Amino acid sequence: MIRSVEEHQQAVLGLLRYSSSYDTTSGSSSVLLPLADARGRVLSEEVIAPVSLPPFDNSQMDGYAIHEADLGSAGDQPGRTLSVGAPIPAGIEPPDLVEGTAAPIMTGAMIPRHTGAIVPIERVTPAQFYSAADYDSGLSLSVELPETVEPGAFIRRTGSDIAAGATALGAGTLLGPAQLGLLAACGVATVPVRAPFTVLLLTTGDEVQEPGSTPQPGKIFDANTTLLETALLDAGAAVIRHRLMADNPVLLREALAAAADSSIQLILSTGGISQGAYEVVKQALANSSVEFLSVAMQPGGPQALGTIGGVPFLGFPGNPVSALVSFEMFLRPALTAVAGVPHPRVTLSAALEAEVTSPDAKHQVRRGWYTPRAAAGEAVGTVRLVGGPGSHLIHALAESNVLVHLPAGTGSLAAGDLVSVWLVDGVRGAQSFGIPAAYPLASDAAQQ
Structure with missing residues (x-):
């Protein structure tokens, strides 16, 4: 047959x-792992965000927090000068902002109450923060605002990324660095993952x-x-x-x-x-x-x-x-x-560097070396076949980074003809081939 x-x-x-006895719906197939051990595993159930991200309004920039009452007149009075208040570093709960005062604030620091906007440090005069010595001098410190200060500018609002109680990750999610980073940011230390397929x-x-x-x-x-x-x-x-x-x-x-x-x-x-x-x-x-x-x-x-x-x-x-x-x-x-694991192989079209023949009645899988497109005007990269079709050529396999597909009925192809290739260099990954994130992939059907 x-x-x-x-x-x-x-x-x-x-x-x-x-x-198979493998059952993704059974609780017995789930294990609880620390985040550090969960890379490459699949969530067995959804994870709900226990906190909002950001968890509080915070500053997007190093700059000055401006009181909401000072915004309306800033545009009418170019070069308006405000007194400089106490600095607001990250990691503290600041006191309420005082009207007529601009408070130096660091990126990620909690926004004080009554803040209407953040003005980046490079947009004020002077365009640098005062030093500790300046504060200790007893002199009156001030800062000049730009002509326009947009209400709400450079403020990251609570929950603007994800709100507490929302689904952070759904069941079946494959956990990579970004997903694990999200869970860590939410304060989650352990996750339920599917037991591996044995x-x-x-x-x-x-x-x-x-x-x-x-x-x-x-x-x-x-x-x-x-x-x-x-x-x-x-x-x-x-x-x-x-x-x-x-x-x-x-x-x-x-x-x-x-x-x-x-x-x-x-x-x-x-x-x-x-x-x-x-x-x-x-x-x-x-x-x-x-x-x-x-x-x-x-x-x-x-x-x-x-x-x-x-x-x-x-x-x-x-x-x-x-x-x-x-x-x-x-x-x-x-x-x-x-x-749910692993990810399907990345599939690309590549131009053959040399002619090739294949048994007409068989799907031949050759080993090859893929080189990404060298210039912006080139549509695809190229592939050079490594070794022959023999099934014993393991050295050629080790020197390859793609599998080259010659489907049944291919017969012969000339140099420059397009073929489908699977990236199989798991150690270096797709980025090592110089493939940009927006590189066009083949259809899902080609990966099956």
């Missing part, structure tokens, strides 16, 4: 959505050995476990790392049966699902509900999907690039839909 990429994406989403990860193969061990003839080091574990962690999932499994169907079947419990939302394996003579996962699950099929995708064609003991199961191919491409194409988008 050959399935399209889109069909398998929907199948994986359906498996996680309808077969994945049991195991790699199979007699030929695989642990990194750090002495190289053995005919064996390779296990890259898949580290590759997928870090990808899952970056996606906000929790990972239970199983020991490496030998190509023994009986032992694997026993391990899978023992692993299927209510604390796990997904079992994910790599290797052993293709057409070879020693495909251990296929042998171990031959009489189960797990379906083994081919997806019209390169790399990552062989796939497995089903349940084991009621727990969703996905089987990815054993080659490292195939495993990561399978994760990006199928599991990561499904986690976004089910668990």
